[in-house]
Amino acid sequence: MNRILHVLDHSLPLHSGYAFRTRAILKAQEADGLEIRGITSLRHTAAGPDQETAEGLTFHRTRGTANGPTGLREWREIQLLADAIVKLAHSWRPDVLHAHSPALCGLAALRASRRLNIPLVYEIRAFWEDAAVGNLTTHEGSLRYRLTRSLENRVVAGADAVMTICSGLRDDLIDRGVPPGKIGIMPNGVDLTLFGDPLARDAALAAELGLGDGPVIGFIGSFYDYEGLDDLIAAMPSLLRKQPGARLLMVGGGPMEAALAAQAKASPAADAIRFVGRVPHAEVERYYSLCDIMAYPRKASRLTDLVTPLKPLEAMAQGRLVAASDVGGHRELITDGVTGTLFTADSPEDCADALAGLLARRGEWASIRDTARKHVAQNHDWARNVRRYQDVYQVLSKQDGNRRLPAAAA
Known part of the structure; x- marks a missing residue:
């Protein structure tokens, strides 16, 4: 599997820890011989073209407007991103969708994966309900907290493989009933x-x-x-x-x-x-x-x-x-x-x-x-650790040899 489409909340040229981890992953995968692109959700708010190059990396932007009350607005975001993934896939033809938390990205990628009949890897960098508690925007056990957790569980159940950044997240998923063999670890790292x-x-x-x-x-x-x-x-x-x-x-x-x-x-x-x-x-x-x-x-x-x-x-x-x-x-x-x-x-x-x-x-x-x-x-060197992804992609390739976008769809 040589062509990977990463599904992202946001990306470069915005600066954040999320964007920098993404940059490190994509740069290391390119150096390892893979063809890489990213597609961002409506949460990427920086002005720019529909297809943008930032630090040598190619990103596609989702366009549209998601209005309405909480819940409906997020559902529309998911649909717009899913449609954008499918449209891009028909021209660029990725072998794997690799979605990164939050769950809104994961749900959009899950929808697209089923429509395209290609594998989905879902990567969890943090449980966003806990991040919201840490940011003082909700509290543990609130409706928002429980809904976010439920959406995450849904993506994890539907994905072909799940990656987490550390043992703590993996252990928590196992406690929720996720089979241990489905979860790999890609630790945080640096580009040395x-x-x-x-x-x-x-x-x-x-x-x-x-x-x-x-x-x-x-x-x-x-x-x-x-x-x-x-x-x-x-x-x-x-x-x-x-x-x-x-x-x-x-x-x-x-x-x-x-x-x-x-x-x-x-x-x-x-x-x-x-x-x-x-x-x-x-x-x-x-x-x-x-x-x-x-x-x-x-x-x-x-x-x-x-x-x-x-x-x-x-x-x-x-x-x-x-x-x-x-x-x-x-x-x-x-x-x-x-x-x-x-x-x-x-x-x-x-x-x-x-x-x-x-x-x-x-x-x-x-x-x-x-x-x-x-x-x-x-x-924690990305150049070395990024090969863990390749192992996961290869397993999915063997398991899903017939899961490919039909030529007629291009």
Whole structure:
């Protein structure tokens, strides 16, 4: 199976963790000899042509309008995307549909797969009902929560194969009754070709931000409640008692930005905390160069226990030390004391102790960085891991040898 159509919520040129994972997958598959295209749902809101090339990758856009009350509007979105997939398939003729969560993409791809008589792989990056809880837009057990979960179950049941990004998601599906043999794992990864030698500390930028000469704790990403950044700010007074020169650098933005800025302003450690807002993607490495430790204090929840984040892997690939809360998603990525440091989730005091302890072991930093980068190269390099998809596609090819778009349909 050489021609794969990826069904996506959105894509490049929009910038998001979702879009960057998609880029890494598609680039790695192209390098492995596959023909790749993507098609996006109505949720891709950036202006552009119906067929667009972004960073050398080809994406097709779904057009139309989905109006109406909640439920009916989403159903119309699904139908428009399904029709767009079928129309594209009649001209480009993919061998496999590879849909990526959310379930709206999966349901559209499932409809199209049955109309086209070609296999469907459905990939779950997170359970979106849990992500909505983490973003404070719903609560566990709500009607929206239960409906989203039901739609996900429907896609999983209908797909020919299911992929998840980590063991936590796979185990949860098995608990729901999905046969283990139907579910594979494609772990979060990084494109190591994007990471050369880490940049030297940008002294001019450090001076501009007033960081001084002490150690810098950094967070670069989106400011959501589940990220636990309030605990990181709350840890700073205790950390300063142990490491008076330490500074906290916060880069990014999001729903919690105003609340976090107010908390920092009221903190006894206010003078040691810097908020710089969002920065252009091309500038991010300059800010990484300032940080001795990247901190990921995620709160304990279903979302953080089941889902592995991408940011710690990127930090390891860039030669940064990593300190993270001991939620399940982090434990899948980080071995405490070997590739990073883990501390108790929802505990500012334990966060402060862990950071102070790591700062005090400067002599071990080179070894930890080297071990962490090797771990990423061996277990989370897209160039290597992407071949897991090819194994799944080949199995589907053998099982569904007669499932092909009829020549007359072209």
